[in-house]
Amino acid sequence: MKKYLIIGLFIIGSALLFSCDNFEGEQTVPAYIKVSGFNLVANPNYEFEQDENFLTSDISDVWIYVDNELLGAYALPKNGDSVTIPVLAKGRHAIDFRPGIKYNGMAATREYYRFYTFVTDTLDLIPGQITRIDKKDIMYNYTYAKFTFNYGFEDSFSHFENFTELGSTNNSQPNNFILITNDSVKYGNNCLAMYSTSKEDNYKIITKDSIICTNKNGIILELDYHSNIPFEVGLYGKSSLTNNHTVSVMRLKANEDKGWQKMYIILGKVWGQLSYNPFKIYFQPFNVNNVPNGYIHIDNLNLIHFPD
Numbered sequence: 078m079k080k081y082l083i084i085g086l087f088i089i090g091s092a093l094l095f096s097c098d099n100f101e102g103e104q105t106v107p108a109y110i111k112v113s114g115f116n117l118v119a120n121p122n123y124e125f126e127q128d129e130n131f132l133t134s135d136i137s138d139v140w141i142y143v144d145n146e147l148l149g150a151y152a153l154p155k156n157g158d159s160v161t162i163p164v165l166a167k168g169r170h171a172i173d174f175r176p177g178i179k180y181n182g183m184a185a186t187r188e189y190y191r192f193y194t195f196v197t198d199t200l201d202l203i204p205g206q207i208t209r210i211d212k213k214d215i216m217y218n219y220t221y222a223k224f225t226f227n228y229g230f231e232d233s234f235s236h237f238e239n240f241t242e243l244g245s246t247n248n249s250q251p252n253n254f255i256l257i258t259n260d261s262v263k264y265g266n267n268c269l270a271m272y273s274t275s276k277e278d279n280y281k282i283i284t285k286d287s288i289i290c291t292n293k294n295g296i297i298l299e300l301d302y303h304s305n306i307p308f309e310v311g312l313y314g315k316s317s318l319t320n321n322h323t324v325s326v327m328r329l330k331a332n333e334d335k336g337w338q339k340m341y342i343i344l345g346k347v348w349g350q351l352s353y354n355p356f357k358i359y360f361q362p363f364n365v366n367n368v369p370n371g372y373i374h375i376d377n378l379n380l381i382h383f384p385d
């Protein structure tokens with residue numbers, strides 16, 4: 078009896094997993110689309126330089142729409158292989174290939190990234206046959222993606238400074254500087270660097286320029302980072318006309334073993350706690366394990382938002 082119960086549950090589970098309610102009809106044999114992923118390329122509408130060092134991304138998924146109807150989101154293999162997607166449809170259909178990312182690096186916040194463009198192809202789907210799709214070129218979507226700043230740290234200007242809090246007695250810590258070391262810098266020649274030798278290194282660095290943005294619904298901080306100690310990303314601004322304070326956005330884990338990683342950090346909900354423009358962005362090391370040579374390297378820092 079138990080044997081048949083297990084088999085029955087397996088059949089039901091399989092039906093739920095592979096069923097597709099998006100298409101009507103009696104088709105039981107799917108057509109297949111084999112997707113290779115995306116290439117992020119320059120958008121000529123932006124006036125700033127977009128070289129290969131700027132065009133970093135971590136596109137984890139492809140979101141598939143068939144005739145403007147969502148089929149699903151499918152993970153792209155990390156090793157660069159293709160993903161094969163079954164589609165219960167046949168004949169000519171408009172297929173959208175939309176790039177997906179993980180906000181805040183979390184699997185639970187996977188979404189189609191609207192600050193990138195997407196590609197639509199008209200495909201002739203044949204049941205039982207595979208249609209292979211080469212890597213698709215996408216770019217930042219000029220209609221939606223408005224850059225407040227983009228720091229590649231290739232110039233000699235320091236965009237950050239030491240943050241001095243009222244009543245603080247520990248503001249003489251070494252602040253940021255531009256690092257020029259081929260062993261540490263992956264994109265271009267320079268990157269932002271913070272260092273720490275113990276948990277007593279309690280300091281923040283903050284943007285020199287204030288940021289004004291009236292659209293709180295979509296503000297994303299993009300950055301590439303490599304570190305052997307955790308660090309915090311936060312905002313500094315006013316909760317009232319006279320009260321300035323800091324608000325933590327998230328704490329990033331050390332990723333020394335993984336190497337450089339791309340992050341897409343949501344700022345909008347946290348910024349809602351600050352009632353007034355302008356605001357600033359800060360970084361703070363957290364050397365909780367007293368690593369003697371703690372470091373944080375940051376590059377390609379972009380603040381992007383929907384149009385005001």
